[in-house]
Amino acid sequence: MVLLRNDGCIETDCTCGTRDLCVHVVAATLLALTAHDEQARPNWQRELDDALGFDSTLPDEEERCLFLGIRQPKPYSYSEPDVPHIAVRAGARGSRGGWVKSRSSWNRIDEERRHSRASAALMRLVHAYQIAAGTSGGYYYSTPEWLPLRDLPGEEVWFILRRIQDAGVALIFDDKAQHPVELRDEPVSARIEVSGHGSGAELRAVLQVADEEHRIEDGWWIGDPTTILADVTGTPDAQRAILYRSDAPMPRVAQQLLARGSAMRIPSASRDSFLRDYLPRLQADLEVISPDSSIDIPPPPAPTLALQITYVARQVHLAWSWDRPAGIRDGAREQQIADAVIQAFAEHPGLLERGPSGPPADRTFGQASAVAFVSEVQPLLRAVPGLRIEENEQTPEYRAAGGLPLVGVRSADDGDWLDLHVTVSVDGEDVDFAELFTALTLDEPIFVLPSGTYFPLDGPEFASLRAIIEEARALTDKPGSDLRVSRYQVDLWEELTELGIITAQESAWWLAVQSLRSDAAVERVDPPAGLHAELRDYQAAGLSWLHFLRTNGLGGLLADDMGLGKTLQTIAMMELAREEQPDRPPFLVVAPTSVVGNWASEVARFAPQLRVATITAMESRRGEALADAVRGAHVVVTSYALFRLEDEAYRDLEWSGLVLDEAQQIKNPASAGYKAARTLGAPFTLVITGTPMENNLDELWALASLAAPGLLGSRKQFGETYRKPIEKERDAERLARLQRRLRPFLLRRTKELVAAELPPKQEQVLEVTLHPKHRKLYDVRFQRERQKLLGLVDDVNANRIQIFRSLTLLRQLALDPELVDAGAAPSAKLDALIELLTEAAEEGHRVLVLSQFTRFLGAARDRAAAAGLSYAYLDGSTTNRPAVIDGFRGGDTSVFFVSLKAGGVGLNLVEADYVVLLDPWWNPAVEEQAIDRAHRIGQTRPVIVYRLVSADTIEQKVIALREAKAELFARVFDGEGVIGAGSLTADDINALLE
Numbered sequence: 001m002v003l004l005r006n007d008g009c010i011e012t013d014c015t016c017g018t019r020d021l022c023v024h025v026v027a028a029t030l031l032a033l034t035a036h037d038e039q040a041r042p043n044w045q046r047e048l049d050d051a052l053g054f055d056s057t058l059p060d061e062e063e064r065c066l067f068l069g070i071r072q073p074k075p076y077s078y079s080e081p082d083v084p085h086i087a088v089r090a091g092a093r094g095s096r097g098g099w100v101k102s103r104s105s106w107n108r109i110d111e112e113r114r115h116s117r118a119s120a121a122l123m124r125l126v127h128a129y130q131i132a133a134g135t136s137g138g139y140y141y142s143t144p145e146w147l148p149l150r151d152l153p154g155e156e157v158w159f160i161l162r163r164i165q166d167a168g169v170a171l172i173f174d175d176k177a178q179h180p181v182e183l184r185d186e187p188v189s190a191r192i193e194v195s196g197h198g199s200g201a202e203l204r205a206v207l208q209v210a211d212e213e214h215r216i217e218d219g220w221w222i223g224d225p226t227t228i229l230a231d232v233t234g235t236p237d238a239q240r241a242i243l244y245r246s247d248a249p250m251p252r253v254a255q256q257l258l259a260r261g262s263a264m265r266i267p268s269a270s271r272d273s274f275l276r277d278y279l280p281r282l283q284a285d286l287e288v289i290s291p292d293s294s295i296d297i298p299p300p301p302a303p304t305l306a307l308q309i310t311y312v313a314r315q316v317h318l319a320w321s322w323d324r325p326a327g328i329r330d331g332a333r334e335q336q337i338a339d340a341v342i343q344a345f346a347e348h349p350g351l352l353e354r355g356p357s358g359p360p361a362d363r364t365f366g367q368a369s370a371v372a373f374v375s376e377v378q379p380l381l382r383a384v385p386g387l388r389i390e391e392n393e394q395t396p397e398y399r400a401a402g403g404l405p406l407v408g409v410r411s412a413d414d415g416d417w418l419d420l421h422v423t424v425s426v427d428g429e430d431v432d433f434a435e436l437f438t439a440l441t442l443d444e445p446i447f448v449l450p451s452g453t454y455f456p457l458d459g460p461e462f463a464s465l466r467a468i469i470e471e472a473r474a475l476t477d478k479p480g481s482d483l484r485v486s487r488y489q490v491d492l493w494e495e496l497t498e499l500g501i502i503t504a505q506e507s508a509w510w511l512a513v514q515s516l517r518s519d520a521a522v523e524r525v526d527p528p529a530g531l532h533a534e535l536r537d538y539q540a541a542g543l544s545w546l547h548f549l550r551t552n553g554l555g556g557l558l559a560d561d562m563g564l565g566k567t568l569q570t571i572a573m574m575e576l577a578r579e580e581q582p583d584r585p586p587f588l589v590v591a592p593t594s595v596v597g598n599w600a601s602e603v604a605r606f607a608p609q610l611r612v613a614t615i616t617a618m619e620s621r622r623g624e625a626l627a628d629a630v631r632g633a634h635v636v637v638t639s640y641a642l643f644r645l646e647d648e649a650y651r652d653l654e655w656s657g658l659v660l661d662e663a664q665q666i667k668n669p670a671s672a673g674y675k676a677a678r679t680l681g682a683p684f685t686l687v688i689t690g691t692p693m694e695n696n697l698d699e700l701w702a703l704a705s706l707a708a709p710g711l712l713g714s715r716k717q718f719g720e721t722y723r724k725p726i727e728k729e730r731d732a733e734r735l736a737r738l739q740r741r742l743r744p745f746l747l748r749r750t751k752e753l754v755a756a757e758l759p760p761k762q763e764q765v766l767e768v769t770l771h772p773k774h775r776k777l778y779d780v781r782f783q784r785e786r787q788k789l790l791g792l793v794d795d796v797n798a799n800r801i802q803i804f805r806s807l808t809l810l811r812q813l814a815l816d817p818e819l820v821d822a823g824a825a826p827s828a829k830l831d832a833l834i835e836l837l838t839e840a841a842e843e844g845h846r847v848l849v850l851s852q853f854t855r856f857l858g859a860a861r862d863r864a865a866a867a868g869l870s871y872a873y874l875d876g877s878t879t880n881r882p883a884v885i886d887g888f889r890g891g892d893t894s895v896f897f898v899s900l901k902a903g904g905v906g907l908n909l910v911e912a913d914y915v916v917l918l919d920p921w922w923n924p925a926v927e928e929q930a931i932d933r934a935h936r937i938g939q940t941r942p943v944i945v946y947r948l949v950s951a952d953t954i955e956q957k958v959i960a961l962r963e964a965k966a967e968l969f970a971r972v973f974d975g976e977g978v979i980g981a982g983s984l985t986a987d988d989i990n991a992l993l994e
Helices: 023-040 043-052 106-112 117-133 154-166 252-260 268-285 331-344 368-381 433-441 460-474 487-515 537-551 566-580 593-606 626-630 640-645 647-651 672-678 697-707 715-728 732-745 772-790 800-815 828-842 854-866 881-889 924-931 954-973 986-992
Strands: 002-004 010-012 064-071 085-093 170-173 182-197 200-209 212-214 219-222 228-235 238-245 264-266 287-289 304-312 315-323 363-366 387-391 406-410 421-426 446-448 453-456 556-558 587-591 612-615 635-639 657-661 685-688 761-768 847-851 871-874 895-899 914-917 943-950
Touching: 064 117, 085 219, 106 117, 117 154, 154 170, 154 182, 154 228, 154 238, 170 238, 182 252, 200 252, 200 268, 219 252, 252 268, 264 268, 268 287, 268 772, 304 331, 315 368, 331 368, 331 387, 363 368, 368 387, 368 446, 387 800, 433 446, 537 556, 537 566, 537 685, 556 566, 556 697, 556 732, 566 587, 566 593, 566 657, 566 685, 587 593, 587 640, 593 612, 593 635, 593 881, 612 626, 626 647, 635 640, 640 647, 640 672, 647 672, 672 697, 685 697, 697 715, 697 732, 715 732, 761 828, 772 800, 800 954, 828 847, 828 854, 828 914, 828 943, 847 854, 854 871, 854 895, 871 881, 914 924, 943 954
Parallel strands: 064 170, 182 238, 182 287, 304 387, 556 685, 587 635, 587 657, 612 635, 657 685, 761 943, 847 895, 847 914, 871 895, 914 943
Antiparallel strands: 002 010, 064 085, 182 200, 200 212, 200 264, 219 228, 228 238, 304 315, 315 363, 406 421, 446 453
């Protein structure tokens, strides 16, 4: 029994028989006292004490501190780090006024937390440590006296230290020196500084506090993730500390570089490797600068979604891939790009297939899907930031057919469906019936022609044809399988197209050659009476040569230098033929679209008796058959595109001869234009070109096979006999043999040889230094593309499209970063151009400005307009082409901006005496053709040629490469130079990337 009296005394009695105070009495007394205290506190007080974790009945809290100190590792300790580290322990106010470690075990702190805000705040550190160490559970006997902070979350440690401070706990560094610890809220951050060091580099980490550089001699990092830095100063016996926090975890590389105490040296041999491989990774974590601008620091790497679009046989293939510089991922940025891409496909979701992870899945589609993608989706994709679109060729242009398809079906005598002959034409364009069968079998909604014209397949005109296909399926051995063509028919088709026609032409040509092996010789002929021009001696010799070839049923290559009057010599040959036989069939002249009108005007000027018919539209647009359109003409002029599209109609007519002007346009034997010219069946073919070879000897074979089939054998024979020995093995004897074989059928005269009266031509290379911002953008992209290209050059042929795409990108980047969406930067080349144009205009010169890139040419035009210069502009989109040309020739403007594609051939612009090439090309023939628009017969003033070249860029490498190609050309045609340049080889590409 326990009795609590009002006077404070306690009476006890126990039945155990013990005379002294027994354990039963003690236990009962403690229980009674506790119950008495609970009854003495009001309910509200007990409830709030419980909620606050506070006991108001216990004595007042003791004054506390928290010691911070540098702890050395203890041998065989499993509870503390094995390296020096910052740790904390509790302390209390001593009897002499100082801080002591006695009466401050963690168990005691835990016992006090119910009535002490200070102890409760201190226990937060213990709980955080236990969670990090995996020992939480309320037992503190295994908790070390000094709690290491290295593995605790930094943000949580900072928050707890602030709560401890707010609870009145003093933060003390060094339990001996007992200096106060200062917590500063100004955020600390780090950056990397990279500077040149000789030919190498050095880098160091620099701390910043509130955006001001701050030097810390002895810094200790706290937390994992690390967000606290302890700046420890003073002597080992009297240390003090200031604690800073960072807004984001401090990267490990910054911690280690700061711990070095000195800069890290990068030797010169490793500098490129550091800039290429390590700098992007540093930029992913930290700001990187070059304080003295001795190192060009590119922008931080950012992910790019690459879309490779390949157009093949009216199909579109999409290949997606992420381009992550240095393999660094940015999930948020990548998601933004992916969301924008998905939005672009919103109207055609079936064209986009999401992969299991990463970028969209690759897709290949054609016909209707291709039209929808190119017409509607692709324009939206071009506007997506962070998406890089790469195409293997120019985006096709699609348009709906203007008329209904015309379908004809004719069966063979045996009624076998395999012998069906189907003809389909739309807007005058023939349809490949095998491809049409496939499209109908696959239930395609539309059919797309090579020209981009498309028409629907669900109309009544194809109902019967579709039924025939279904019947054909039923007749196969495996019903429901795809349509099959018999092996016999495939062989026959190949024989007719590859062997029959070609071989017949070669045989006929060789018969003509054999008949002329006696005493036949080229005799001089008088110019025709109806020629309104006085021929120079070399032009008269050219006329005699052309007349000899034509009258003997032979063809040839007229390859005079640009500007020496190849057109005039050809017109003289045709007028002479007319005078000999007025009722003869017409000559067919096929030329680039840009010079069809020029041919007509030149014929009218020099031989007005020759009636000319120009074919500038297909039958569906001109409203009459080809035979009606050319009736009564002596000369018919058309473009390569129209000749290709109506080749069958041309084959149905009789011609006196075929003239192929600027024939390098059909140098590809696989092209439709080449096949159309090869199969026309004209008795005489003249190939006109100032550049019979632009890149390799295969191009020379192609042109020779048009003019003189069989002269150089088959393409395979030519490759084995001439191309490989000359280009690869530098065989001078084979080169001499090739020259001897070509000589009777190829006529080439240079300006230096036959037109010495021409004013001199001076060429000058003006090197332009890139603007610093432009330089940074160029160098970053150059390194990226360089790495990509070096991985492709092992198989140049297989990777040719990707290689040329990257090289073109670098060439555009050397002009202006905005051309490839690499960023904005001032164009030093445009600055130099405007200065040159202004000075030339003031001195009364007329200037021809040429570029292959119309966007850059347009930018140059805009700068000229802003500078107040009078100008004319011509590119492929110009509609009033003759008026623009006549305006410049008439003196209306001082500057003529011309794209190489639109005006590099066929124009006579002797009014200009300055020529400026804005961008170099590795094909010297293209540049020479462009320059010769001004430096040709009729020019009376010296011609000054300026090549603007961006210094230390791929443009300088291009200049070196074009010189090598010019040497091969000179070797074959002029007997000079060295052997060994063809199309771009792996060595060429490596040289461009050095």
